[in-house]
Amino acid sequence: MIDLSRANPLRDPQDRRLPRIAGPSVLVIFGVTGDLATKKLMPAVYDLANRxxxxxxxxxxxxxxxxxxxQDFAEIVHDAVQKHARTPFREEVWQQLIDGIRFVPGDFDDDAAFAQLKQTIIELDESRGTGGNHAFYLSIPPRFFENVVDQLRRxxxxxxxxxxxxxxxxxxPFGHDLESARDLNRIVSSVFPSSSVFRIDHYLGKETVQNMLALRFANQMFDPIWNNNYIDQVQITMAEDIGIGGRAGYYDGIGAARDVIQNHLLQLLALTAMEEPTSFDARQLRTEKQKVLAATRPPADIDAHTARGRYTRAWAGGRNVRGYxxxxxxxxxxITETYAAIRVDIDNRRWAGVxxxxxTGKxxxxxxxxxxxxFKRAPHLPFDNTDTEELGxxxxxxRIQPxxxxxxxxxxxxxxxxxEIRQVNMDFAYGGSFTESSPEAYERLILDVLLGDPPLFPQHEEVELSWQILDPILQHWENSGMPPQDYAAGSWGPMVADEMMARDGHVWRRP
Structure with a gap:
């Protein structure tokens, strides 16, 4: 039986009621001027301090x-915190943080800048008592990873x-295909041991994603029906109502499949389909997720069971928005897609045939x-057809978000x-059942890094298995030379996605 209290690394192992507090450390953020650092990372640091x-x-x-x-950097952090932090601003917390805030200017190939960075963190070890423990956050494009990790080594x-x-x-992204993912792992692992590499997938830090494990393994009522005897199909959706915003430089050439399916959605698939781990420590969770990903295969007929789309100008959300x-x-x-849908199958006893x-789409x-x-329909319904006309x-x-x-x-x-029988919903909302507000995903993940607790971070084996699933699809799309099918902004995607489902006798769920 799994001890679910072990699943939460925010709890002190000596007393599960107490939160775990990070030890002395320095967090260095490369790319600190980017949106991620401003909107997520710096506010998350403040929220952790505030809690x-x-x-x-x-x-x-x-x-x-x-x-x-x-002081200029401290002002940037202050503004980011006041605008984006989840918890209220408190002056005493800010004063504690500001004494330990430093900034080092320089390029990633600037030896003098990295020498200054080393001297800065040595001084912080002495003045702030950070104990020589250092975490380096690469909030930068992957093409700069090799430069930075090599500078850290040198x-x-x-x-x-x-x-x-x-x-x-x-x-x-952890690469853009299997080969580049392996190259990236080679670069990083040549400097840092695997136990010291934390790959961020912020979806795994969401409270509701982790509660998927609680739903499955803390409730005996679900386990007997969590298999192909009862489940007919599984749909995993990440839909956005926004466009690409200011991310054209990143997004074009990447597309929806690489941006979301390879990491977020395949991780959700692994958590949904995996077998019960013997415990919730990092190794056991990784083992079960890897088994699922290793058994997952792309469709035999890629044309029939995948779909690509691209949004076009239309009225959405009460305004006329431009197309991609x-x-x-x-x-x-x-020819970059902003919508991607694929069917995959899992070749194991639990999920064969499902x-x-x-x-995902923008x-x-x-x-x-x-x-x-x-779920599959009941094999026999002792009702007249007219009685169950509304019954699906x-x-x-x-629901992961919002x-x-x-x-x-x-x-x-x-x-x-x-x-007369009709479909009804029984609904549970986290916000209405718990007085505690959920921490933002980056709070949880940054704290886990400082604690050295890795259950929520995919290792390179999971990353490579995910690319093995997606690569044949991406290569087929590229070789076909066909552009994505247009869909109107504000719709649920291109017609080809509906046709893909119809071939299997299914329809997409409308959330």
Whole structure:
């Protein structure tokens, strides 16, 4: 039996009621001027401090190509915190943080800048008591990873000595195909041991994603039906109602499949389909997820069971929004998709014959992320056809965002003298059941890095298995030379996606 109390690394192992507090450490953020650092990372650091989860011996160092002094960077952090932090601003917490904030200007190939960075963190070890423990957050494009990790090696900042730890945090994408993912792993692992490499998939830090494990393994009622005897299909959706915004430089050439399916959706698939681990420690969780990913195969007929789309100008959300090819920085010849849907199958005893449908897109009808399990119809219904006209298949929907919760859809009798059955929803919302607010995903993940707790971070084996699933699809799309099918902004995607489902006798769920 799994001890679920072990699943939460925010809890002190000696007393599960107490939060775990990070030890003394320095967090260095490369690319600190980017949106991720401004909107997520720096506010998350403040929120952790505000919740008492960072020690007095903590310091934050920014590294970027800016002519800033320490006080300039501190002002940037202050503004980011006031605008984006989840918890209220408190002056005493800010004063504790500001004493440990430093900034180092320079390029990634600037030896003098990295020498200055080393001297800065040595001084912080002495003045702030950070203990020689250093985490390096690479919030930068992957093409700069090799430069940065090599500089850290050459300047001795990656050395694991004297019981002090050095860790590196990598943001997705983890390569753009299997070959580049292996190259990236080779570069990083040549400097940092695998136990010191933390690959960030922020979806795994979401409270509702982790609650998928609680739903499955803390409730005996679900385990007997969590298999191909009862489940007809699984749909995993991440829909966004926004366009690419200012991310043209990153997004064009990457596309929806690489951006979301390879990491977020295949990780959700692994958590949904994996067998029960013997415990919730990192090794056991990774083992079970890897088994699922190793058994997952792309469709035999890629044309029939995949779909690509690209949003076009239309009215969405009460305004006329431009199409993808009209976005600033996008070439009119671009064939990058903003919508991708694929069917995959899992070749094991539990899931054989159950199709898993993964879809993601931008400028769709609404923002939602969910995992929906559709159940098989009852083999016999002792009702007239007219009694069950409204009756569809049962479904269990795990809502990841924005309305976090669980919906169970089933048939119930309509009040009255006749036997009329209609579909109804039984709904559970996290916000209405717990007084504690959920921490933001990056709070959880940054704290886990500082604690050295890796259950929520995919290792390179999972990354490579995910690329093995997606690579044949991407290569087929590229070789076909066909552009993505247009769909109107504000719709639920291209017609080809509906046709893909119709071939299997299914339809997409409308969240």
């Amino acid at each position: 008492g989860l960072l020690p007095p011996g903590f310091a934050l160092v920014g590294f970027a190509r800016r002519d800033w002094a320490d 300047h001795g900042m990656a050395d694991q000595d004297g019981g002090r730890w050095r860790r590196v945090i990598i943001e997705k 090819l009209e976005e600033e920085g996008i070439s009119p010849d671009s 199709p898993f449908y993964l879809r 400028r769709l009808a609404r923002r939602t992320t969910e995992v929906a399990l559709g 298949a049962n479904a269990l929907v795990m 309305d976090e919760g669980i919906t169970l859809r089933f048939g119930a009798k309509v009040p009255g003298t006749q036997m």
